[in-house]
Structure formats: structure tokens, C-alpha cells
Amino acid sequence: MTKTLSPETATTPAPASGRRQPIRFARFRDLALVPAIIVLIIIGAIVSPTFLTIGNLTDVLQQQSALALLVLAEAMILIAGKFDLSLESTIGFAPVLAIALVVPATDQAHGLGTEWPQWMAIPLCLLIGAAIGGLNGLLILKFQLSAFIVTLGMLITVRGLHVGVSGGSSLFQLPPSFMYLGFEKWGGLAASVWIALIAFVIGIIVLSYFRQGRSLYAIGGNVDAAKAAGIRTNAVVWTVLVLGGVLAALAGILETGRLGAIGANMGEGMIFTVFAAAVIGGISLNGGKGTLFGALCGVLMLGLIQNLLTLMSVDGHWFGAINGVIILIALVLSRLTTGKAQE
Amino acid sequence: MMSAQAQPAAGVRLAAVARDVTKRFGRTVALDDVGIEIRDGESHALVGRNGAGKSTLVSILTGLQAADSGEVSFFGEPAPALSDREAWRRNVACVYQRSTIMPALSVAENLFINRQGKGLISWPKLRRQANELLESFGVDVDVTKPASDLTVEQRQLVEIARALSVGAKFIILDEPTAQLDGPAIERLFDRLRALQDNGIAFMFISHHLEEIYEVCQTVTVFRDARHILTAPVAELGRAELVDAMTGEPGGLSVPGAADRPDVGEDSEVALSVENLTGDSFRDVTLRVRKGEVIGLAGSASSGKHQLAETVYGLRKASAGTIRVSGEKLKPGSVLDALRHGIGCVPRDRHHQGLVLGLSVAENAAMTVMNRLGPAGLVAPGRLAQVGRTAIESYDIVTSGAGQPVSDLSGGNQQKVVMARALAGDPDVLVLINPTAGVDVKSKESLLGVVDRVARAGTAVIVVSDELDDLRVCDRVLVMFHGQVAAQFGRDWSEQELVASIEGVTE
Numbered sequence: 001m002t003k004t005l006s007p008e009t010a011t012t013p014a015p016a017s018g019r020r021q022p023i024r025f026a027r028f029r030d031l032a033l034v035p036a037i038i039v040l041i042i043i044g045a046i047v048s049p050t051f052l053t054i055g056n057l058t059d060v061l062q063q064q065s066a067l068a069l070l071v072l073a074e075a076m077i078l079i080a081g082k083f084d085l086s087l088e089s090t091i092g093f094a095p096v097l098a099i100a101l102v103v104p105a106t107d108q109a110h111g112l113g114t115e116w117p118q119w120m121a122i123p124l125c126l127l128i129g130a131a132i133g134g135l136n137g138l139l140i141l142k143f144q145l146s147a148f149i150v151t152l153g154m155l156i157t158v159r160g161l162h163v164g165v166s167g168g169s170s171l172f173q174l175p176p177s178f179m180y181l182g183f184e185k186w187g188g189l190a191a192s193v194w195i196a197l198i199a200f201v202i203g204i205i206v207l208s209y210f211r212q213g214r215s216l217y218a219i220g221g222n223v224d225a226a227k228a229a230g231i232r233t234n235a236v237v238w239t240v241l242v243l244g245g246v247l248a249a250l251a252g253i254l255e256t257g258r259l260g261a262i263g264a265n266m267g268e269g270m271i272f273t274v275f276a277a278a279v280i281g282g283i284s285l286n287g288g289k290g291t292l293f294g295a296l297c298g299v300l301m302l303g304l305i306q307n308l309l310t311l312m313s314v315d316g317h318w319f320g321a322i323n324g325v326i327i328l329i330a331l332v333l334s335r336l337t338t339g340k341a342q343e
Numbered sequence: 344m345m346s347a348q349a350q351p352a353a354g355v356r357l358a359a360v361a362r363d364v365t366k367r368f369g370r371t372v373a374l375d376d377v378g379i380e381i382r383d384g385e386s387h388a389l390v391g392r393n394g395a396g397k398s399t400l401v402s403i404l405t406g407l408q409a410a411d412s413g414e415v416s417f418f419g420e421p422a423p424a425l426s427d428r429e430a431w432r433r434n435v436a437c438v439y440q441r442s443t444i445m446p447a448l449s450v451a452e453n454l455f456i457n458r459q460g461k462g463l464i465s466w467p468k469l470r471r472q473a474n475e476l477l478e479s480f481g482v483d484v485d486v487t488k489p490a491s492d493l494t495v496e497q498r499q500l501v502e503i504a505r506a507l508s509v510g511a512k513f514i515i516l517d518e519p520t521a522q523l524d525g526p527a528i529e530r531l532f533d534r535l536r537a538l539q540d541n542g543i544a545f546m547f548i549s550h551h552l553e554e555i556y557e558v559c560q561t562v563t564v565f566r567d568a569r570h571i572l573t574a575p576v577a578e579l580g581r582a583e584l585v586d587a588m589t590g591e592p593g594g595l596s597v598p599g600a601a602d603r604p605d606v607g608e609d610s611e612v613a614l615s616v617e618n619l620t621g622d623s624f625r626d627v628t629l630r631v632r633k634g635e636v637i638g639l640a641g642s643a644s645s646g647k648h649q650l651a652e653t654v655y656g657l658r659k660a661s662a663g664t665i666r667v668s669g670e671k672l673k674p675g676s677v678l679d680a681l682r683h684g685i686g687c688v689p690r691d692r693h694h695q696g697l698v699l700g701l702s703v704a705e706n707a708a709m710t711v712m713n714r715l716g717p718a719g720l721v722a723p724g725r726l727a728q729v730g731r732t733a734i735e736s737y738d739i740v741t742s743g744a745g746q747p748v749s750d751l752s753g754g755n756q757q758k759v760v761m762a763r764a765l766a767g768d769p770d771v772l773v774l775i776n777p778t779a780g781v782d783v784k785s786k787e788s789l790l791g792v793v794d795r796v797a798r799a800g801t802a803v804i805v806v807s808d809e810l811d812d813l814r815v816c817d818r819v820l821v822m823f824h825g826q827v828a829a830q831f832g833r834d835w836s837e838q839e840l841v842a843s844i845e846g847v848t849e
Binding site: 209210211212214215217218221222224225226227228229230231232288289 | 655657677678680681687689694695696697698699700701705709710712713715718719720721722723763
């Protein structure tokens with residue numbers, strides 16, 4: 001094995017055993033954003049005394065937990081070589097419809113009059129997310145339509161349903177289960193943070209160490225080769241799209257609970273941040289490349305930047321512009337640190 | 344070095360010259376002080392194993408990359424600046440293995456892309472010009488059709504016609520015959536000879552040495568980024584040529600079927616195909632016994648690829664049955680084929696064989712991912728083990744099991760595909776063009792594997808036109824228009840086999 005080392009790999013410090021080396025190299029690429037995150041933390045500590053407090057950092061994490069779940073969903077879908085824009089509508093519509101089905105049809109509550117038991121709110125919400133993902137899958141895989149345009153259409157449709165069901169107003173009367181997940185702390189950290197974290201840990205393990213997870217990379221890298229290797233590509237992609245819908249619905253529950261209400265525009269414009277975080281984190285838009293850990297780093301980085309801007313009391317009117325510029329800068333930086341062309 | 348670069352006779356014009364060219368990529372030397380001289384009107388073969396530096400020389404001769412040192416000239420004039428694409432196009436054109444045709448645009452527009460004329464585009468005029476151009480070239484296609492409708496043969500002709508119409512008098516053909524069948528290759532060669540008579544010079548790259556003897560006058564051999572020799576084809580024997588390419592005397596040592604013990608009638612039938620009908624073939628019945636190697640030959644339209652792909656489940660049969668060890672397979676299911684112990688090297692490694700971004704180990708283990716741990720767990724240790732075993736058993740040159748296959752040479756990539764096919768210890772192995780586009784050493788190695796697994800009792804089907812691939816077969820079935828037209832034992836002769844493939848009956 002050692003005699004076949006090529007000149008390039010031979011220059012890296014010799015690992016204890018030759019076969020460990022590729023894995024270490026892959027990890028190194030994964031960690032590309034970690035220095036940037038550390039730099040952000042140092043800057044934060046310098047510019048604001050409140051930045052490094054436990055309270056502030058846990059706040060950052062809680063604010064990012066819904067976004068993190070969306071990025072998790074999108075990252076898996078992108079790795080499998082597909083797209084889902086409709087996630088940003090699912091995050092609002094799934095909780096709205098679920099709540100409307102369980103609350104009374106009064107003027108304040110905006111229920112649909114079904115008044116199903118309150119405990120059904122969360123299962124219903126997740127089921128709605130799954131249904132949207134499943135419908136996307138049907139159109140993309142069975143009817144062989146472009147994922148981009150299907151999910152764009154779905155984005156608009158689902159957003160419209162959201163406005164229709166809620167009558168364009170915000171819902172304040174939430175089922176207790178939503179409030180619990182939004183406010184409860186488990187071991188000092190918000191429940192939503194734990195849920196996002198656990199979802200990521202499971203995702204990272206499955207995508208690294210399970211056949212089902214690895215098949216996403218094979219499908220995204222070369223779908224014909226994956227088919228020829230006996231992978232049931234349509235079933236896998238469909239599962240990922242359904243899972244993406246479920247994760248978006250879960251994100252909707254956490255976000256609704258955290259804010260204590262659902263606005264008629266919840267999630268609007270969020271998909272751009274989701275894509276930015278995924279790409280900054282090293283996920284390729286062409287499929288087959290990137291890791292969930294990298295995507296998580298992308299989320300954390302964007303969250304820290306936003307928090308810094310708030311702490312530096314930047315005028316809120318300029319937030320959008322600054323955020324956009326920072327995303328562009330982060331893309332350039334991650335391009336430089338990973339050294340690979342982004343697609 | 345065995346000989347100096349050939350000295351051109353005084354008075355012969357040189358169409359293209361590269362002298363003392365060196366090119367490095369990082370620490371890798373891709374070309375080490377090499378040279379080539381292509382005379383006006385000659386067909387000059389450039390051969391060498393994968394990684395010898397052929398592609399780098401092509402990109403330098405076509406102005407896609409600059410050499411680190413050395414000079415390039417065309418018809419006595421120094422090569423234009425790298426940025427002056429127009430000037431390069433007037434000097435040289437290259438027909439790559441991968442098409443440079445835009446599939447959605449019409450043939451006419453492809454011919455005149457970016458030179459549609461000044462101002463508004465006149466479509467009728469463009470079509471007329473395209474028709475005239477193709478007519479003068481003797482190509483009969485409808486220029487209004489999208490280029491994606493062209494056959495491989497027509498596509499190549501359109502590319503050559505386009506190059507000539509720009510004014511290029513030197514054309515590089517990179518493995519032009521790889522995807523053509525016998526008659527199409529003959530037609531291409533006839534055309535090349537006619538163009539040569541009109542003063543067009545060719546550089547011809549091929550792994551198929553017979554073609555070089557058929558169509559080229561001079562051959563240059565590169566090995567490990569160096570120029571090894573340049574000689575008139577007529578003065579160089581096949582063995583010498585192979586020696587120059589491999590750097591080892593002895594030539595190609597492909598295992599022959601005759602070296603294996605006979606597979607008796609009492610050997611169990613591993614694969615039986617009964618009255619199978621599907622895309623481009625009908626009513627095919629064949630049996631392969633354990634340890635037997637069957638060759639499937641025939642022209643590109645014979646249906647042999649489709650038959651093999653149907654056996655592996657990549658295509659669905661419309662009628663008939665496929666059985667492995669007596670058990671019937673579900674039609675059109677690769678998964679079922681794998682479960683019953685069929686392994687396959689698909690037709691094109693880039694298309695169906697490999698996921699280029701993934702590692703050697705993951706590609707090799709892709710068909711057996713469900714066997715590396717409980718509940719779909721892929722234990723990293725087991726995965727690396729599959730990778731290491733593949734590297735050792737199939738002689739894959741790589742820096743390790745974790746290296747992405749995109750970094751490997753073509754021959755080594757093909758070995759990874761072979762590893763993938765064999766990872767599940769299949770009872771039946773289906774190989775489609777197993778040695779297409781690989782160098783001589785890799786070919787030996789791959790065919791050695793076929794011999795090895797056959798001795799161990801695997802039933803093998805080899806789908807190929809390459810006579811070298813068929814030597815390893817106990818029986819060769821020749822398909823013609825979707826049916827088995829002839830069958831040969833181990834003692835086939837080249838003439839009768841080729842005649843049968845081309846549909847020539849006595």
C-alpha cells in the first residue's frame with residue numbers, strides 16, 4: 001500500500017497507518033469552516049461584552065434551530081441531486097393547517113371547525129409536511145418534471161394555502177404541545193436546540209455510516225451508476241423528499257413555539273438563507289458532494305453573523321443588505337478555504 | 344530512448360510540429376521534453392498507455408493549454424497566441440471522444456456556430472450553406488434536425504466537416520472508432536484516406552493497434568510522459584510496438600481459453616436464458632455453465648448490448664425468462680439480479696459504472712453495501728477492507744482506498760468497475776465492453792481476472808468486438824439483427840469471426 005502513494009499525498013504528514021489517511025483528509029475538508037467560526041467568536045468577544053455570555057449563545061442556537069432543520073433537509077435533498085424550494089412554505093403551512101384543525105372556529109383562533117383533539121396537532125403537522133414532500137416526489141419522479149420548477153410551483157401553492165387557511169392573519173392560540181417545545185428547557189438548553197442537534201447527529205451518522213445514507217451520495221454523483229449497482233434510486237429520493245417535508249414541518253413547530261404565534265408570512269424568503277448556509281457549508285448544488293457537518297457549520301456561521309450585527313446595534317433597515325453581502329463574502333471565503341470550485 | 348525523432352526528408356512540408364515540449368501539473372510531469380512532427384497529408388498515430396501524456400499533448404497542440412517550455416508550429420508558422428481561438432481553429436481541430444456538438448441545436452447551426460455571419464442571422468442561408476458543406480463531404484443528413492438525432496458516426500462526420508470548413512488542414516482524432524461498429528469504421532477510414540489525398544493531415548489516437556496499421560503511415564509512441572520512438576508503421580512489427588508502449592518485451596499476453604480445462608457437459612448450468620425478447624433482440628436462448636466463458640459478438644446494432652443489459656436487469660424483457668441456478672429472475676430489476684448472484688460491468692464506466700466523486704472503496708463496495716454491517720450500517724473498517732481487497736486483487740494503481748476514482752487513469756477506473764461487479768462473489772458475471780478505452784497492461788490485467796474467476800467456477804458473458812477479449816471465451820456467439828446467427832468454439836479464426844460479425848456469409 002505504501003509503495004503506491006502518489007507524490008501529492010506523500011507530502012502530507014505521514015499518518016500512523018496508511019489506510020486511516022483518506023478518512024482524516026475528508027475530516028479536514030469538513031472542518032474548513034471551523035476557523036471562520038472561531039474568528040467570528042473572537043470578534044464577537046471583542047466588540048460586545050454580552051456576546052460570550054451563556055444566555056446570548058444559547059439564544060443564538062435557539063434562533064437558528066428551525067433554520068438548521070431546514071438546512072438539514074435541503075442538504076440531504078441536494079446531496080441526492082435534487083432541489084426543494086417548497087420547504088420555506090411548508091415551515092409555515094404545516095403548523096397553520098394542523099393548528100386550524102384542532103382549535104375552535106372562533107374569530108381569535110381561526111379554526112376550521114373540526115376541533116380535533118389537541119394532542120393531534122404535532123402528528124398532523126408532521127403528516128402534512130410528509131404529504132407535501134410526497135407530492136413533490138410524485139411530480140418529480142413519476143411525472144419526471146424538473147425539481148426546480150415543481151418545488152417552485154409547490155412553494156407558491158402552499159404559501160397561498162397558508163394565507164387562505166389563516167385568512168391572512170397571525171395565529172396566536174397555539175396547542176400546548178407547540179408551546180412546550182418552544183419554551184421548555186432541557187438541561188438548561190432549549191428543547192428546540194436539542195431536537196435540531198439530535199436530528200443533525202442522526203443525519204450525520206446515517207449519511208456517513210449507513211448504506212441508505214451513502215446511497216444519497218451515489219445517486220447524486222451518478223444516478224445511472226447507482227441504478228446499475230442495484231440501488232432503488234426512486235425510492236431513496238422519494239424518501240428523502242418526504243423526510244425533507246417532515247423536517248420542515250418540525251422546524252415549523254419549533255419556530256411557532258419559539259415565537260408564540262404564526263405570522264401569515266412565516267418562512268418567507270428563508271429558502272435563500274437555507275441554500276446559502278448549505279453551499280457555504282460545502283454542499284454542491286450539482287449533487288453528490290458535501291457533508292451534513294459542513295452544512296451545520298454553515299448555519300452556525302450565518303447565525304453568529306446575524307447575532308453580531310444585532311449586538312453591534314446595526315440599523316435594522318440595513319439588515320437585509322448587510323446580510324446579503326455577508327453571505328456573498330462567506331461564499332468567497334469558503335471557496336478559498338476549501339479550494340474547490342462551487343457548483 | 345530507442346531512437347531519435349524521425350528526421351523529415353528535405354522538402355516535405357510539416358503540418359504540425361511540437362518540439363522539446365515540457366508540461367508540468369504541480370509536481371507531476373505530464374510531458375517531459377517530447378516532440379512530434381506530422382507531415383502534410385499523412386496520418387500519424389500517437390499511441391501510449393493511459394497516462395503516457397497523449398491527452399496533454401493534444402491540449403497543447405489544440406491551444407487549450409500552454410506548454411511550460413518548447414515550441415509548437417503549424418505549416419512552418421509559430422503557433423498563435425493562446426487567446427486567439429480563431430487562429431487556432433484555422434490551424435487545427437480535434438474530434439474528441441466526447442462530443443463537442445450542442446445536442447439541442449440544429450445540425451446547420453452546429454456547423455456554423457459563432458460564425459453565422461454578420462448582423463441578423465439568415466436561417467435559409469445558413470441551412471443552404473450547411474447543406475452545401477455536407478454535400479461536398481458526402482454526408483447525407485437533414486441539417487434542420489437537432490444534432491442529438493445524429494448517430495455517433497454522423498456526429499463525428501459533422502465535427503470533421505465543421506473543422507474543415509473553418510480551414511483547418513490538421514485534424515486530431517481522439518479514439519474516433521471507440522463507439523463505431525465495423526462498417527462505420529471502414530467508412531470513416533475510407534474518408535480519412537480521401538481527405539489525406541487532398542492534403543489533410545491527421546493525428547490519430549487509438550488503443551486499437553490494428554487500426555493504426557490499417558490507416559496510418561507513421562507512429563509515435565509515448566510512455567510515462569516521454570517520447571519513446573517514431574517510426575514508419577510499415578517498418579514496425581506489432582510486438583515491437585507493444586514493447587515500446589509497455590517498456591517490457593513480450594508483448595500482449597492475453598490468457599486464452601485453451602489454457603483452461605474444458606468445461607464438461609456435466610458442469611451445472613449457472614445462467615439460462617429462454618426465448619428472451621427485448622429491446623433490439625428477439626427469441627434468444629442460451630445457457631452458460633459454471634466456469635464457462637461465453638463471448639457475445641456482433642455489430643453495434645446486433646442487440647448484444649441490450650441482451651446483456653437485460654440479463655442484469657438494466658432493461659426489461661418483453662417475453663421469455665432468465666434463470667440463475669434454476670431460479671427465475673424478476674424482469675427489469677437490478678436488485679433481483681444482484682440477489683441471485685449476477686455481477687455486471689456496464690457498457691460505459693462514466694455513464695453507469697462509477698460515481699466519480701466517491702472513493703475507490705465506496706465504488707467497489709456499492710453493490711454489497713447491505714453486507715457491511717447490520718441494519719444498513721456501513722462499518723468504516725469493513726468498507727476500507729473491501730477497498731483494500733479490490734486494490735490488491737485487481738491490481739488497481741491508487742494512493743489508497745479513500746482516493747476518489749476521478750483521480751484514477753481510465754484503466755484503473757475500469758478495474759474499479761470490475762471490482763464492483765465481483766464484490767458480491769457472483770455466480771454469473773456479465774461484462775460489456777470490459778476493456779474499452781484501457782491501455783494494454785490494464786487489458787491484460789482485466790482479462791486475467793476473467794480467466795481467474797472462470798477457473799473458480801463463475802459463469803462469464805463477455806460482450807465485445809475486440810478479438811483480444813474474445814480469446815478468453817470458450818464459445819463465441821455472434822449476434823446479427825437481434826438473433827444469434829453463428830456460434831464458434833475455442834478454435835475460431837479471425838477471418839471467419841470477423842466475417843460473421845459483419846454479416847458476410849459464404
